[in-house]
Amino acid sequence: MLTSEAIHPEQNRPGSDRIAGRRIGRIRRVERTEQEILVFGERANLAFRLAGEGILRVKLFFSAMPDWETTPAVLASPGVPMEAEVQETETGYDMQAGSFRLSLHKENSSLVVRDARGDRLLGEAEWSWERERITLTVRAEADSHYYGLGEKTGFFDKKGESYRMWNSDVYEPHVPDIDALYQSIPFLVHFRKGGRASGVFLDNPGKTTFDMRSRADAYSIAADSGAMDLYLVDGPGLKDVVSRYTDLTGRTAMPPRWALGYQQSRYSYMDQEEVLELARTFRSKGIPCDVIYLDIHYMDEYRVFTWDPERFPDPKAMTAELAEMGFRIVPIVDPGVKKDPNYAVYQEGVAEGYFCKKLEGDLFIGNVWPGPSAFTDYTDDRAAEWWGDLHRFYIDHGISGIWNDMNEPSVFNDTTKTMDLDVVHRNNGRPKTHGELHNLYGMLMSKATYEGMARGLGGERPFVLTRAGYAGIQRYAAVWTGDNRSYWEHLEMSIPMVLNLGLSGVAFAGADIGGFSHHSSGELLARWTQMGALFPFCRNHSAIDTSRQEPWRFGEQVEAICREYIRFRYRLMPYLYSLFYEASASGLPVLRPLLLEYPGDPLVTNLSDQFLVGEFLLAAPVCRPGVTARAVYLPEGVWYDHRTGERYAGGRHVLAEAPLESMPLFVKAGAIIPVKEAGGQFADEVGNGELTLEVYAGASGASRFRLFEDDGKTFAYREGAYRLLEFAWEESGEGATLTANSLHDELEDGGKPLQVVVKHMARKPASVELSGAAEDGEWTYDETKRELWLGLRKTGAFRMQLR
Ligand code: GLC
Numbered sequence: 001m002l003t004s005e006a007i008h009p010e011q012n013r014p015g016s017d018r019i020a021g022r023r024i025g026r027i028r029r030v031e032r033t034e035q036e037i038l039v040f041g042e043r044a045n046l047a048f049r050l051a052g053e054g055i056l057r058v059k060l061f062f063s064a065m066p067d068w069e070t071t072p073a074v075l076a077s078p079g080v081p082m083e084a085e086v087q088e089t090e091t092g093y094d095m096q097a098g099s100f101r102l103s104l105h106k107e108n109s110s111l112v113v114r115d116a117r118g119d120r121l122l123g124e125a126e127w128s129w130e131r132e133r134i135t136l137t138v139r140a141e142a143d144s145h146y147y148g149l150g151e152k153t154g155f156f157d158k159k160g161e162s163y164r165m166w167n168s169d170v171y172e173p174h175v176p177d178i179d180a181l182y183q184s185i186p187f188l189v190h191f192r193k194g195g196r197a198s199g200v201f202l203d204n205p206g207k208t209t210f211d212m213r214s215r216a217d218a219y220s221i222a223a224d225s226g227a228m229d230l231y232l233v234d235g236p237g238l239k240d241v242v243s244r245y246t247d248l249t250g251r252t253a254m255p256p257r258w259a260l261g262y263q264q265s266r267y268s269y270m271d272q273e274e275v276l277e278l279a280r281t282f283r284s285k286g287i288p289c290d291v292i293y294l295d296i297h298y299m300d301e302y303r304v305f306t307w308d309p310e311r312f313p314d315p316k317a318m319t320a321e322l323a324e325m326g327f328r329i330v331p332i333v334d335p336g337v338k339k340d341p342n343y344a345v346y347q348e349g350v351a352e353g354y355f356c357k358k359l360e361g362d363l364f365i366g367n368v369w370p371g372p373s374a375f376t377d378y379t380d381d382r383a384a385e386w387w388g389d390l391h392r393f394y395i396d397h398g399i400s401g402i403w404n405d406m407n408e409p410s411v412f413n414d415t416t417k418t419m420d421l422d423v424v425h426r427n428n429g430r431p432k433t434h435g436e437l438h439n440l441y442g443m444l445m446s447k448a449t450y451e452g453m454a455r456g457l458g459g460e461r462p463f464v465l466t467r468a469g470y471a472g473i474q475r476y477a478a479v480w481t482g483d484n485r486s487y488w489e490h491l492e493m494s495i496p497m498v499l500n501l502g503l504s505g506v507a508f509a510g511a512d513i514g515g516f517s518h519h520s521s522g523e524l525l526a527r528w529t530q531m532g533a534l535f536p537f538c539r540n541h542s543a544i545d546t547s548r549q550e551p552w553r554f555g556e557q558v559e560a561i562c563r564e565y566i567r568f569r570y571r572l573m574p575y576l577y578s579l580f581y582e583a584s585a586s587g588l589p590v591l592r593p594l595l596l597e598y599p600g601d602p603l604v605t606n607l608s609d610q611f612l613v614g615e616f617l618l619a620a621p622v623c624r625p626g627v628t629a630r631a632v633y634l635p636e637g638v639w640y641d642h643r644t645g646e647r648y649a650g651g652r653h654v655l656a657e658a659p660l661e662s663m664p665l666f667v668k669a670g671a672i673i674p675v676k677e678a679g680g681q682f683a684d685e686v687g688n689g690e691l692t693l694e695v696y697a698g699a700s701g702a703s704r705f706r707l708f709e710d711d712g713k714t715f716a717y718r719e720g721a722y723r724l725l726e727f728a729w730e731e732s733g734e735g736a737t738l739t740a741n742s743l744h745d746e747l748e749d750g751g752k753p754l755q756v757v758v759k760h761m762a763r764k765p766a767s768v769e770l771s772g773a774a775e776d777g778e779w780t781y782d783e784t785k786r787e788l789w790l791g792l793r794k795t796g797a798f799r800m801q802l803r
Helices: 238-249 272-285 315-324 344-352 381-390 434-456 488-503 522-532 556-571 573-586 683-687 715-719
Strands: 027-032 037-041 045-052 055-061 084-088 092-097 100-105 111-114 120-130 133-139 144-148 162-165 187-192 196-202 208-211 218-223 229-234 291-294 328-333 336-338 365-368 371-375 401-404 423-425 463-466 478-480 611-613 617-619 629-634 638-641 647-649 652-657 665-668 672-676 691-696 701-709 723-732 735-745 754-759 768-772 778-782 787-792 798-802
Touching (some): 027 092, 027 100, 045 092, 045 238, 055 238, 120 229, 144 488, 187 238, 238 488, 272 291, 272 315, 344 371, 381 434, 401 434, 423 434, 488 522, 488 611, 556 573, 556 672, 556 683, 573 683, 691 723, 768 787
Parallel strands (some): 291 328, 401 463
Antiparallel strands (some): 055 229, 084 092, 100 111, 162 208, 208 218, 336 371, 365 371, 611 617, 617 665, 629 652, 638 647, 638 665, 672 691, 723 735, 754 787, 768 798
16 A cells, blocks of 8 residues: 655656756767668767668667667568768758658757658657666657557547556556556657657667656657667558558467457356356357456466366366367466476476576576466577477367466566566577566567467467567567456546557457456446457456456346347457458557547547447447446548447537447448358357448448458468458449459358348439349349348459449
């Protein structure tokens, strides 16, 4: 418990605006090599090189030459040749580096970076330092807004906020004062009125700070240790920034289809019989579900890679019986390895030197669930590979998904709450202290896990869920937002948190539905399930000693609501799956802030309680108890209420009715949404059902959607075994056209039937012309519903023209 001592005047440290410190000083000379520009100053130097199309790397260095080594966040790329020019002027240097224009002041070494058109991307920027701590201060504009920064509390726009990057296990309620949670993604998106966007990524996994609060005319980025290694990511649009940032740090791994299903967890389902009974209940109640989680009690005294012999006497029989019902098991795996001389994993880790050590050679031992434990040094490839291969234990039990928790790493001590900062990680021959690498630990654990699972699964795509992470985590794992509570405020907060994770490259994210600690209520669970059913990661999880919150725990009404919305998620599976493909291909998030699609609309810069799923679905969750209507902002365009079909002109607020059974959800005119009619109880069962393409008519203009299909589970799509069909809908006063273009088709499933339904037609078309795969299709028109139906025997390229 904190007392008033926490605000003792002695505790106040100076704000970043007061750092006097040292600066680069006068510029002495500038040099150009084939790939870089080097600037030598009085007290420090700057180096510039291109790290990809539209990405400028800027490094402050104190030695004779810069060290271009990166952390594992950045994908290895061959050096990019740089067209560079340097011109000395009276006051400084004007330089060109690729598409970037740099102006450096000779006297004070302040830097301005512009794009080719002269738009300012950064600046004036100034570096200063005091001992180890380096700060970059950048001028802000009155119309600057900030996004990204990974998993942070507070509203969507981070203007006026300040955050630390230091992976922390925070069991206290997550409130705006908490400036560091489990994930650290030091990527700031800078957005200006009208939609001009750029980003700054600080590749430093030690403690860093992003301060948009202390000064109105500047923001600052500070690193307590390690290098000031920056990547300036150009837009011009917000989508370009996200796409380029994920070019640099990688894209969301394409999950197996089952991982997009509804998932059920509890700390803990205590034994084999309870797990099986839970699975049977889902099936008997007709609530689709793909995954059941096993929390720490499945292990033998919390030893990872073991089963508790009494609680889970026959885990193979259990997973086999679950598989028959279409369920997967995802067990928790924490990094702490119990210190026990009779435990094979501990013995081997010690014997082979895989665990973290102090410089003097002592093992680092910290307390976690199993008591005193050792921690694998994942910065060492040999140790990481060993850890990855240990997962054959789970694979042999029919398991293909792993849940990584406590990997900040969390350590139960009163001081650092993590590993001792003077542990020295081997880091593949470039040793660094834990203080310098802290934020990488969780990501490297998930990387080792993902790669080990992939090696063991023989072509099947693994699923990894993680609590901690750093930039690039999206390549290996989905992220859940940790120990939230069953508070209405936490339902609401999860929206901007997951939206900003999406802008930080992490498309596969979600919060514990119903809330983890504290006690859920029926109303809260109903509202949270309505919203969570549309989140990329969809898992209900709750803590030990809290009220049970499986969908049926609060009576029939709440159960029916949860069933309906979870079924709706499965109906949307082809849409969601295609959006995941898009995330894995271009980096664009599945769950999108309205700002991403409507960057010119000033009303959405801080819209924190609505979101889009892809481009076409707009959800406005109910975030308070007792509320049965809410204001919804509909951006430009024509929108339909998903439930009633009522039509709205956008660019205004509407009052949406929201009785408990219904979360306001709107579909944009022009929407193209592939769905599978309900019926399946798990993702692969649904995956085999008939596909319907819903098209929402009613606005002139053009829209597109790419449908992705593959086997849903292996890496074969990387070798070309997939189908990518691009649908385009175009409407004008004269009529409309729907085309399907085959961008790629090497999926050997013989091609499945496709139903097309065009909804909200103004009138029956006088003529319908069909060509391509649609040639032998039949069309009908339903006068009362004003829907046009077209049945195709096989998906493929076609064209349908309506007049
Ligand atoms: C941590 C996790 C939580 C889990 C618990 C027990 O608090 O965040 O999800 O249930 O540990 O393993």
